[in-house]
Amino acid sequence: MDYQKENILAICYDFDRTLSPFEMQAQGYIQQINENVDDFWNLATKLAIDNQMDPNLSYMYLMLYGAKGKFQVKKEKLKEFGSKVRLFKGVETWFDRINDFGRKHNVTIEHYIISSGLKEMIEGTKIAKEFKAIYANSFLYDKNGVAVWPAQNINFTNKTQFLFRISKGTLNVNDNDVNRYYPKESIRIPFENIVYIGDSQTDIPCMKLATSLNGHAIGVYDPVIQNKERVHELIRDHRIKYFAKADYSEGSELETLLFKIINYTQTSFELKSEFHKNLAESLL
DSSP: OOOOOOOOEEEEEEBTTTTBOOGGGTHHHHHHHHHHHHHHHHHHHHHHTTTTOOHHHHHHHHHHHHTTTOOOBBHHHHHHTTTTTOOOTTTHHHHHHHHHHHHHOOEEEEEEEEEEEEEEHHHSSSGHHHHEEEEEEEEOOOSBBBBBEEEEOOOOOTHHHHHHHHHTTTTTTTTTTGGGGOOOOGGGSGGGGGGEOOSSSSGGGHHHHHHTOOOOEEEEETTTOOOHHHHHHHHHSSOSSSESOOOOSTTTTHHHHHHEEEEEEEEHHHHHHHHHHHHHHOOO
């Protein structure tokens, strides 16, 4: 039996405060609709609570409402805001370094975004091309290309479906085969070959799922603020296996940790291959 044809490691990232030090909407968009950043998020929270509304839908509503009479919310406009989003140190060169290390150790690396931020803004960032798929909130556009309604809502709970999609290879968001049973040998990427990197409560379901199925969950924290309280809580509660500064530069503790995971992935693959070879011989 061919247990696993290719040794693939999927690295899945949250975006805000994981790859970028701030919420993407707060890096130009909120300011352009003449809102104070804190006031915008407080209003979004109040709107959600008062109307039993998903918090993502409340902030998306306020984005559209706030832009009325100021500018049209079009996909290219959102991408333009995305192009100005700041990234943590080392992020821009991270993917080449991780991919290269994987190749040298016979591990194929795939990168994915699973975020409650905006897909259109992420698509405008310098690193958008690095991801095999970007799963994030997005808008529906009318015939004139103006945003009118949410098309996707990726909240903290339904984020987990995308780990299953990545594992099974059902990457299209409308592919219902994600709910179909897959025998072990048909799984494209087993959960032990999935890494999830995040920073906050919205990442907990994905972190816990990855950890409970023998994958790798990493909590990151801002290297400037140096507040480890959240990651300490996450590891005490068995949500994550490791934590590190959100520093993606060469030689950082996060890079060293990923190199160890890649090495482990290759060793595990070789041992599984050896077991199945020995098992096959015993059945002759």
